[in-house]
Amino acid sequence: MTENISLSLNNLTVDYPGYKGSGTTAVKDVSFTIDKGKVLGLVGESGAGKTSIARAITRQLVEPGEVTAGKILFENKDIVTMPQKELKNYLGSQISLIVPNPKSELDPLLTIGRQLGDIVKTHLKLNNREAREAVLKVLESVQIPDHRSRYSAYPHELSGGMAQRVIIAMSLICNPKFVISDDATSGLDVTVQREIMKLMQNIIKEKNLSVLFITRDIGLAAHFCDHLGLLFRGQIVEIAPIKSFFRNPIHPYSLALLSAFSHSVKWRKVYSTEPQKWSKEFFVNGNVPDKMIEVEKGHLVRMIR
Numbered sequence: 001m002t003e004n005i006s007l008s009l010n011n012l013t014v015d016y017p018g019y020k021g022s023g024t025t026a027v028k029d030v031s032f033t034i035d036k037g038k039v040l041g042l043v044g045e046s047g048a049g050k051t052s053i054a055r056a057i058t059r060q061l062v063e064p065g066e067v068t069a070g071k072i073l074f075e076n077k078d079i080v081t082m083p084q085k086e087l088k089n090y091l092g093s094q095i096s097l098i099v100p101n102p103k104s105e106l107d108p109l110l111t112i113g114r115q116l117g118d119i120v121k122t123h124l125k126l127n128n129r130e131a132r133e134a135v136l137k138v139l140e141s142v143q144i145p146d147h148r149s150r151y152s153a154y155p156h157e158l159s160g161g162m163a164q165r166v167i168i169a170m171s172l173i174c175n176p177k178f179v180i181s182d183d184a185t186s187g188l189d190v191t192v193q194r195e196i197m198k199l200m201q202n203i204i205k206e207k208n209l210s211v212l213f214i215t216r217d218i219g220l221a222a223h224f225c226d227h228l229g230l231l232f233r234g235q236i237v238e239i240a241p242i243k244s245f246f247r248n249p250i251h252p253y254s255l256a257l258l259s260a261f262s263h264s265v266k267w268r269k270v271y272s273t274e275p276q277k278w279s280k281e282f283f284v285n286g287n288v289p290d291k292m293i294e295v296e297k298g299h300l301v302r303m304i305r
């Protein structure tokens with residue numbers, strides 16, 4: 001059973017102590033598992049705690065953020081307590097993070113080829129010639145046109161979409177098993193966003209990656225996730241296999257998001273015609289405690305007060 005799991009969060013809590021006097025709990029008691037080759041979409045509004053989860057997984061929480069409870073198991077090893085030395089084998093190679101604002105992630109003084117090359121030299125111990133080949137190959141795989149000449153380009157010479165492709169290339173170059181995409185396409189215009197999504201979708205399939213796909217846009221998540229989790233004020237309020245989520249959304253916040261989401265014909269068909277009734281019965285008549293309840297197989301919901 002467990003050998004099928006890529007990553008699991010067990011009751012993760014992230015605090016920013018001292019912020020606004022008493023401190024903020026940005027992530028509270030969050031649990032989920034992502035199977036190998038599967039994509040979990042994590043949706044939530046700004047400030048819900050999405051980036052804190054992403055950065056807890058990669059041990060890159062911004063000060064004073066810290067994991068105060070829970071475990072993050074990657075291939076059965078806890079990232080939270082992993083010694084720094086061992087961590088290096090995982091981060092940047094087996095687990096990688098794709099962020100928005102690609103230009104702030106790239107060093108303006110170094111060529112694309114050099115930046116990507118340095119990564120494989122460090123992590124995979126490749127020599128100069130091997131590194132150059134690996135870089136050209138990955139640039140081609142993210143469909144950068146004229147990738148040979150882009151190898152010697154500097155970040156400022158790239159458009160936003162091109163820079164995002166470079167960031168994706170960067171996250172893939174060491175052949176990771178697990179990729180986190182944190183709002184990666186949010187800064188791009190819609191057409192470019194669609195192209196990048198399509199590219200990511202193809203790569204995920206081809207490489208059989210396990211993915212945590214973070215976004216504010218439930219429509220975007222719906223397009224290529226196997227499971228969907230909804231984060232609300234640091235807590236998962238509903239999580240389910242994607243079809244179950246759309247067919248039978250229960251939490252009022254899920255209903256609100258889904259009713260605003262109408263542009264997909266595919267999901268309109270799956271989406272139940274009377275979800276409100278179901279939800280009302282559940283919350284008004286049911287005695288819902290403040291913990292996760294399984295309402296269908298793998299479909300969990302919790303009321304937060």
Ligand SMILES: Nc1ncnc2c1ncn2[C@@H]1O[C@H](COP(=O)(O)OP(=O)(O)O)[C@@H](O)[C@H]1O
Pocket residue numbers: 016019024025026044045046047048049050051052053062063064065
């Ligand atoms: N550097 C920080 N210092 C203090 N509090 C922070 C910091 N970063 C995030 N937080 C707190 O954590 C909450 C969740 O933030 P974040 O994880 O960035 O959410 P999201 O990515 O969903 O927008 C914020 O509302 C804020 O209260």
Ligand SMILES: [Mg+2]
Pocket residue numbers: 050051052183
């Ligand atoms: Mg964020």
